[in-house]
Structures are given as C-alpha cells and as structure tokens.
Amino acid sequence: MFKRQQPLTRNFPSAKESAEVQAHVVPEPRYDGPESAYKLAFTDNDFLLREELRPVRMQLELLKPELVQQELDIKATVVIFGSARILSEHAAKAAVAQAKAAGDPHALKRAEVALSMSRYYEEARRFARLVTEASTRRAEPLYVVTGGGPGIMEAGNRGAYEAGGKSIGLNIVLPHEQHPNPYITPELCFQFHYFGLRKMHFLMRSVALVCFPGGFGTLDELFETMTLIQTGKCRHRPILLFGREFWTRLINFELLIETGMISPGDEKLFHFVESAEEAWALLEREYEQTLALDPAETPQGKKQR
Template identity: 75%
Template sequence: MDKRTDAAKGKSGELTARNFPTAQQEAKIQQPPSPRYDGPESAYRLAFTDTDFLLRQDLRPVRMQLELLKPELVQKEQQIESTIVIFGSARIVPADVAQRLLADARSAGDETALRMAQTHVQMSRYYEEARNFARLVTEKSRQFATPIYVVTGGGPGIMEAGNRGAYEVGGKSIGLNIVLPHEQAPNPYITPELCFQFHYFGLRKMHFLMRSIGLVCFPGGFGTLDEMFEALTLIQTGKCRRRPVLLFGRDFWTKLINFDQLVETGMISPMDLHLFRFVETAEEAWSELDAYYGFELRNAGGEHAEDV
C-alpha cells in the first residue's frame, strides 16, 4: 500500500480523534489523591458517580430528566418505533392457576374461598385473551417495515399475560415497572434490555403513550382506571393524537362506568363515546386495529407513532 496513503490516514485519524476522555473512562480511573478524601463526607467524587448527591431533593429535576431519557434512548437503540399498550389488573390469574385455586377451595370446604376462586375462574379468561392478543400483535407485525411491540406495566396478572404472549412466539416486549411500597418484581417474560423501572408515575404514563398506536384496556382497578382515563383525556382534549382505545369486556366496563349517564348529564359529549370501542376477543381487537391502520392491506407499516 502507498505509504503516503498510510500517512494520510494517520493524519486523518489524529484530526478526528476524540478531544476529551469519555465519562465512563473518567469514572473508572478516578482515584482520591489521599485517604483523607476517600471518606463518605468527602465531596471529591465526580458528581455523576455520587449517588448521595444525585438523590438530593434539589436534584429531582435531573432525576426526572434521566427517567425520561433512559427508556427513550434505549428504545431508539433497539429501533422500537410503534407499540401497543396493554393495561389491566395485576390480580387476574391464568386459567390453570384459577382452576387450581377452585379445586383447593372445594377441598377445603371454605365458602368464602370458593366464591373468590369462582371469580378468579371467571376473570381468568381475560388473562388468556391478553396473552393471545400479544401473540397476534407480535406474530402479525413481525414482517412489517415497522414491527409493533407490546408494552405493559411489567408486573403480574394482565401485564404478565401481555409480555408472556409476545415471549411465547419469540418476540420482544417492553415492561415499564414502577417502584411501589409493596414489592412488585418484573414478570419473567419481559425482554431484559427493555425492562425499565420508574420512580415517577407521570413519566411512566408518558412513556406508555409516546410510541403507542393503540391502547388495550382489560379489567382492572384504580391503576388501570387512572391509566385509561388519562389517555382518554389527552385524546379528548387534543393533547395527543387520536388512536384506537379498546376496552375488553363490555359487560365489565358498562357495569363499572355508566358512560350514558356522563352523556345525559352533559359531563361528556355524545361524540366522546366514539373515543373507545368494546371488544371481547383477541381476534376482534386485532381486527379493530387493522381496520383503523390497514395493516393487512399495506403490510409495510411505516411510522405510526408520534411523541406525545
């Protein structure tokens, strides 16, 4: 090879070489100048490696920014553009677990436990539908130009079902866990590099929406209602773009919330009832999404998601 070419490459390399050490390099090599500055009271540590400093109350805005940035940057690196969010109760169990609880209650002859177990059996169909829906989303969108990834709150119940369905067909899925006073460990089906943990509920809910092209709400309690109504409010008020909101189980939702009463008393517009649809099965939910986006017609995706 021409020596002049080698020399030119050498010079080019020098011209474009990094000017400063990386933060990672500095963090690895930092050493206190003497034991005097190595104690817990010392302020000598680099600010971004000093956990006590980062956890100060005055640093809350910095921590909030980090909590916004970490999931955003990781998902960009993983080329995740479009997601479907599955909301639902942590207390709904799989069908096999529900049947086992029922058998145990019958054996014990405990009427209270029997009634609870019968409810578990009845509600377990939602676990199986969430699991089937996540499988459908993952399998059907696998070949899209922009695959669609399932997102859940990362915990047990319906959340586990969503991550499990994607996992069972070899797909990735996302879990947005939250730190709670009672321990909530991530379910075992989330893709490890997409398993996040949040301190702030608000930022977690923002990440649910940032890439979502659809929201699927299964029966749930206060947490599910909070997530669902915040999303509906943002859509209703035009603070985020419209997207399908699917409520699984008409009977459950209409017994829980009297939507007609909200219209009759003027609390919402009749048109607001079109912000969501009821569905009963995974296949019906996918058909609603397909009708809205035309997946089967183009089978090429494109960018569906926009930031909130």
C-alpha cells in the first residue's frame, strides 16, 4: 500500500535534494576520477566554468542578487560611487604622522594630499547615515548601495551601518582581490565576475547616483549612467557630483559643449554638491512625493492615531 499524501505534494525531488543525495554517495572508483562525467550538471564546477557556459553564468549573476533583493523587499536604492583609495580622516592623519616621523618629504606630501581628500570619506559616511536615518521614517525605504570595497565604498556602507540600517555591497573579483568592507549587511554582500552585470545592478533600483572623486572605475560608472540617461535608455534620476573643484578640473564640460560633443542642456544631467546635507536636501526636492514621510509620521497622521 502506498502512503496517502497531500494532493499538492511535490511530484519530483528538488535539485537540492538530489545534490544532497549525491554528496553522500560514494561512486564506484571507475567513475570517481577527474575524467569522469558522473556529476550532476548543476553541481559540476568544471562544467559550469566552461567557456560555452558563459551565457548561463551571466544569467546566474543577474538572477542571484535580483532574487535576494526581491525577497528582502528592496525596491529603491541610492548608489554611492567613488575612489577605493580615499582614506578616513583618522587613517589619513595617522599616515601624516608616520611620514613626519620617518622624515620622508615625498611620503609626507602624498599623506597630506590624502588627508585633504579624506573629507570626502567623511561626507560619504555622513550622507549614507542621513539617507538611512531618514528612510526609517519614510513610506518607501532607501538603501545605500556601494561597490563593496574600501575608501568611499566603505564610507557609504559604514554610514548606513552606524545608522542601524541595511546596505548593499556589489563586490567584484579583481586581479588583486577586493575584499568586502566590514560594514555591508551580510545577506546583501554580493560578488560579481562580470563588470557589466554589476553595473546593471547598480542602476536597476537606483533613484539617485552620488559620485565622489575617483579614478577610472568611478568615471566608467559615472559616464555610463549619464550616457544611458542622455540617450533615453533609462529614466532620468539625479546625479550628484561631490566637489565642484575636483570635477571641473578633471572634466572640461564647457569644452564638450563648445565643440558640439554634447548638446547644451546635457550639463544639467548632474548637480554639484559640497556636503551631505546639501545632497540630501536636493534629493528631497527632486522626489518630494516619492520621499514623503510615512503617512503615520505626518502631523495629520499622528493626530488620527
């Protein structure tokens, strides 16, 4: 006699169940060598890493962060970009002291420049804290997203962590391994192989891009976003550039207009800001309705409770 089961009992074992069974079965010696094909396809790393499986790996890299964020009900993000090399004020001051003690004028000059740039770390940290603190009182929470590494990325995750909120880190495998900073929410700490898919995830839920001084990687991410907005491939969203002096020395936007390389008005795709408070105030103006307080937190809502 068959044991009576519920009508909706699964007809077939799950892939997880099959993988667990396989893990506890010792195959015949003949089929246990490296040349054997006796493995489930989805547990066979050698198979999954074949050149021909690149499209499948790209799908997986798109799908994994998407499913996790859907499950955690993450719908809106603020992306913080910037250099991995910018130090916190504390670390930069320590480097200056060390260079002075060593009597190395070249090291001292580099350390002093790093100290002057450390203000951006502190602004990114404070901005992320402002976003996260405000989000706890809003109808649709905003989550800080960074590239998951050190420098400005660390500052963004750190600010959210200090505010008691969750934040996302989209790390990528580099020749010199990039370790995730210690402030990312563990269940939202992802790792990518493909730069393109990582950049896609930066933008899929973003309501704003906040860009601090940085190098090639930062410029790549900034210009890709501006290109997508300029060409209408994605909706408009605020792009905030921290530090007018840095960005106008780095990029001659006026020359691009004068030579017809961009159209007049394209320079309005972004705004310069100097402080965390100024950046957050601009976002609030841009999204006056979307970033509105939760109805229960408004004066009218409090009266009704």
